[in-house]
Amino acid sequence: MKNIAVIGAGTMGNGIAHVFAQSGFKVNLIDVSKEALEQGLLTISRNLDRMIAKERITDTDKSETLGNITSHTDTRTGVENSDLVVEAATENIDLKLRIFQNLDTFCKPNTILATNTSSISITQIAAVTKRPGKVIGMHFMNPVPIMKLVEIIRGYSTTDETTRAIMDLSVKLGKTPTEVNDYPGFVANRILMPMINEAIETLHHGVAGVAEIDTVMKLGMAHPMGPLQLADFIGLDVCLSILQVMYDGFKNQKYAPSPLLVNMVTAGKLGVKSGEGFYDYSESRKAGKVAIRFTK
Template sequence: MNKNIVVIGAGTMGNGIAHTFAQTGFKVNLVDVSQEALDKGLATITKNLDRIISKGNLTEEQKSETLNNISTFTNLADCASNADLIVEAATENLDLKLKIFKQMDELAPANCILATNTSSISITKIASVTNRADKVIGMHFMNPVPIMKLVEIIKGYSTSKETFDTIYEMSKTLGKVPTEVNDYPGFVANRILMPMINEAIETLYNGVAGVEEIDTVMKLGMAHPMGPLQLADFIGLDVCLAILNVMYDGFKNPKYAPNPLLVNMVTAGKLGVKSGEGFYDYSESRKAENVSKMFLK
């Protein structure tokens, strides 16, 4: 497979995916709806490259090469014609993803693989709006993408062995550890993680313990690098809610029903790190940075 990659979405996951491909030598076209979003994404990539340099794991020359491998676009039609792989990393919203995949299918060459970074939505459902279901696959990267090794590789009902093998090997080229997963709501990571986060919120909601106390028990008692409530803030409470809703709708099992406190916090716009407030207060930029640094030691 050639090395022409398109990444749709310059947010937290999209810029991390673009960074990872570019640093490995792939040519990346990064697409978002506004130049402002693209500029913010590039600024994040630059900052993260500087962090890697400060730890002695990258040279200034390699940083320049990585940034030179990234081009930005506000229109997918301007950069999809020679793509070998398009990775969609938009918001976790089914209707939006279906709309994007229809567009990807229309604009990309016939041999192009279409991947989604969805953390819970059915690959089979996403593939159903394309004319190349055999070339649609899930690549669920973990946040922060340049640091975290895992990639869940999710096969839809019609994903071909050739497509799976290509993406599996490409993930290893990126320095990741690909793990084969079948297409069920939440896949593996979030099917296990989100009920734990939801139960932590339930524990808080029921007054069993406070936020810091719950997180301390899980960090010191279970050796988790982050407590579940702090992790929920880091992921985004809106994303947690969306994933739980997908699993609840998919399994019709009350154990996946989002806790009312989570629903109310999202409704009130308390989304965690990205909004400045969630279970913790991130109103000072230093506090928000300290959360991400937990992964960057």
């Protein structure tokens, strides 16, 4: 595989394009929004500058990486010659199904179609294509250029050949691929999201405040970031979406989203992306003062 297409120029999409391009692959970065593409390329450039400042790469490496990326607003043109397409659009099942129906039509018969979904069924996505054996989950962690893990999710019909190809490719990107099966939330979010949800419930019931809950988990459990700050970083809307997928999939009350999480998303308090979640981010992407406080 030499030619890669990435659908979506947002946080995950531009990160995925970054790591492929830095590893020498030719990347078509695709988004319907020209502004999103410009912002995505700017983000990649800034992240490369940070790597230069830390003496991890050179100016030449940056130029070569950016030179490997071409932006497109037309999906057909962007994917028609690709060996692998990685979809990194919004975590919305209807949107993803439409994208994969189109990709199945636009792409070569031997092109592997991967999704960066964090919770949606690979089997369900593959079912709308005529190549279910070549559909697979490739769940990168955020921030993509830094985090080593890639969850490789096999759908019901994903072939061994497709799985081996994506596992090997992930190693070439300097990542550690881990194969998992297709159940709601996979492994990472099946374990992570209930913990985040319980932290929100702990706040909601007045057991402790935002900073106190995060401090307990950071100092007591050696987590680099507390669960409430992590939820802000992921996006509270994304957390809610994943929990809803797991709740619908398992029909188990333990995955039911906290009412506080639902209310915050409804109010538009989504975390870093909106400038406010459990913490205030109005002055920078780093957590400022606590934005909400609950007491007994």
